[in-house]
Amino acid sequence: MRICVIGAGYVGLVTAVCVAEFGHEVYCLDVDEERIESLKRGEVPFYEPGLGELLKKNADAGRFVFTTDKVEALKRAEIVFIAVGTPMNPADGTVDLSFVESACADIATIIAPGTIVVDKSTVPVGTARKVKNLLLANGAPENIEVLSNPEFLREGTAVGDFMQPDRVVIGADNKQAAEKLMMVYKPLLDEGRQFLVTSPESAELVKYASNAFLAVKLTFINEIALLADRIGIDAIEVAKGIGLDKRIGSKFLHPGPGFGGSCLPKDTNGLLHIAKDFGADLNLVETAVRTNEEIPRALVERIDGLVEGLCGKIVGVLGLAFKGGTDDVRESPAIKLIKVLLEKGAKVYAYDPQGERLARRELGDSIVYTESIEAAIEGAEVVVIATEWPEFGQIAPREIARLMRGDLFADFRNLHEPNEIKAAGLRYIGMGRG
Numbered sequence: 096m097r098i099c100v101i102g103a104g105y106v107g108l109v110t111a112v113c114v115a116e117f118g119h120e121v122y123c124l125d126v127d128e129e130r131i132e133s134l135k136r137g138e139v140p141f142y143e144p145g146l147g148e149l150l151k152k153n154a155d156a157g158r159f160v161f162t163t164d165k166v167e168a169l170k171r172a173e174i175v176f177i178a179v180g181t182p183m184n185p186a187d188g189t190v191d192l193s194f195v196e197s198a199c200a201d202i203a204t205i206i207a208p209g210t211i212v213v214d215k216s217t218v219p220v221g222t223a224r225k226v227k228n229l230l231l232a233n234g235a236p237e238n239i240e241v242l243s244n245p246e247f248l249r250e251g252t253a254v255g256d257f258m259q260p261d262r263v264v265i266g267a268d269n270k271q272a273a274e275k276l277m278m279v280y281k282p283l284l285d286e287g288r289q290f291l292v293t294s295p296e297s298a299e300l301v302k303y304a305s306n307a308f309l310a311v312k313l314t315f316i317n318e319i320a321l322l323a324d325r326i327g328i329d330a331i332e333v334a335k336g337i338g339l340d341k342r343i344g345s346k347f348l349h350p351g352p353g354f355g356g357s358c359l360p361k362d363t364n365g366l367l368h369i370a371k372d373f374g375a376d377l378n379l380v381e382t383a384v385r386t387n388e389e390i391p392r393a394l395v396e397r398i399d400g401l402v403e404g405l406c407g408k409i410v411g412v413l414g415l416a417f418k419g420g421t422d423d424v425r426e427s428p429a430i431k432l433i434k435v436l437l438e439k440g441a442k443v444y445a446y447d448p449q450g451e452r453l454a455r456r457e458l459g460d461s462i463v464y465t466e467s468i469e470a471a472i473e474g475a476e477v478v479v480i481a482t483e484w485p486e487f488g489q490i491a492p493r494e495i496a497r498l499m500r501g502d503l504f505a506d507f508r509n510l511h512e513p514n515e516i517k518a519a520g521l522r523y524i525g526m527g528r529g
């Protein structure tokens with residue numbers, strides 16, 4: 096099939112590369128000329144393991160065109176995926192649909208009769224219908240279809256998640272259009288992967304509800320961890336005991352400095368606004384959002400108390416990205432911790448294997464970016480592990496103690512064994528380690 100993907104970001108580019116791998120002819124359209132130029136050279140504009148290799152393989156096989164030219168991208172496209180950003184409006188937490196709306200205005204008069212337009216972006220309930228009306232109002236042919244097909248990939252493991260999904264959810268009123276979209280994923284159908292066809296509205300809500308569930312689960316274990324710290328017991332063994340119950344499961348039961356990233360914070364807020372629009376309260380989700388926002392400050396307050404004031408103190412922070420395996424710093428707990436540390440007057444030296452470029456946009460020159468773990472912790476009075484890159488768990492505690500000037504080690508990702516840190520002569524705090 097001939098497919099156009101609009102938006103060459105984390106989701107759009109992974110979608111484009113993976114459907115090319117399924118054997119389709121793919122046009123990937125973006126308004127960002129620099130991004131398209133780098134993709135034409137075979138360079139992935141962000142860090143995502145495995146994506147560059149798959150991109151090269153499919154570009155070499157001639158199944159791929161990157162372009163900023165809408166006509167070239169859309170002419171004869173049978174399926175058009177919209178994968179542009181849907182950020183949170185900073186003022187009120189609602190979903191900003193302006194990129195989706197402008198993509199619709201861009202394509203309405205170019206798409207051919209019978210085209211299937213697919214919302215892959217995470218969009219509020221009712222958006223598929225809204226997109227169809229918008230396309231028609233802008234001059235699109237009458238017989239187009241608009242479907243919802245939310246994406247569940249995780250940054251850092253995006254290619255594997257797309258190629259081996261737990262489920263593919265398709266929201267469609269038109270059975271034939273749903274079947275045609277299923278054929279895009281034919282290798283996954285042949286493998287026996289789970290496909291679920293629902294109404295467009297249900298598919299849209301599945302995405303928000305899934306992310307809200309994960310956010311609630313993470314917040315739950317974070318609160319249990321804070322309780323375990325007060326009791327003086329280890330939340331890791333408590334989490335293990337909870338997770339062994341098959342009804343609960345062990346995933347997303349790892350305490351940390353709060354959930355972040357491009358999806359959970361924005362989608363939990365988005366869901367609260369969707370609920371409000373329909374006159375419903377989601378108290379559980381609301382509490383999770385509020386609790387999550389409070390965690391970084393509470394953790395820094397704890398450090399502040401232990402060092403008798405952070406003002407003027409040097410803090411080495413390991414991690415900037417919102418999780419290991421990505422360069423994405425959107426809503427990163429590491430950045431939130433750093434902002435509170437700076438507010439308290441600390442001087443921050445930070446290292447992240449991939450996150451510096453994007454972190455600079457948020458933090459500018461307010462911190463010192465280092466080239467290595469050692470450079471971040473050398474001379475520090477406090478060291479904070481903020482992101483779970485595996486290498487942060489591999490530095491020997493004695494080496495940490497040797498490099499530091501002070502003795503407080505705050506491992507908010509629980510990468511180290513508390514006893515080993517203490518044996519190296521350091522004071523230790525973790526997330527729920529007693």
Ligand SMILES: NC(=O)c1ccc[n+]([C@@H]2O[C@H](COP(=O)([O-])OP(=O)(O)OC[C@H]3O[C@@H](n4cnc5c(N)ncnc54)[C@H](O)[C@@H]3O)[C@@H](O)[C@H]2O)c1
Nearest residue numbers: 102103104105106125126127179180181198216217246250
């Ligand atoms: N990042 C994730 O892990 C993830 C996972 C699942 C779902 N989602 C959802 O997928 C959507 C995209 O997220 P992302 O992280 O890939 O965003 P992103 O910001 O990385 O990429 C969006 C891309 O769209 C391009 N764009 C914007 N307007 C355009 C237009 N009119 N025409 C062509 N290109 C345009 C931008 O230049 C950018 O390259 C969001 O709704 C997000 O919630 C993201």
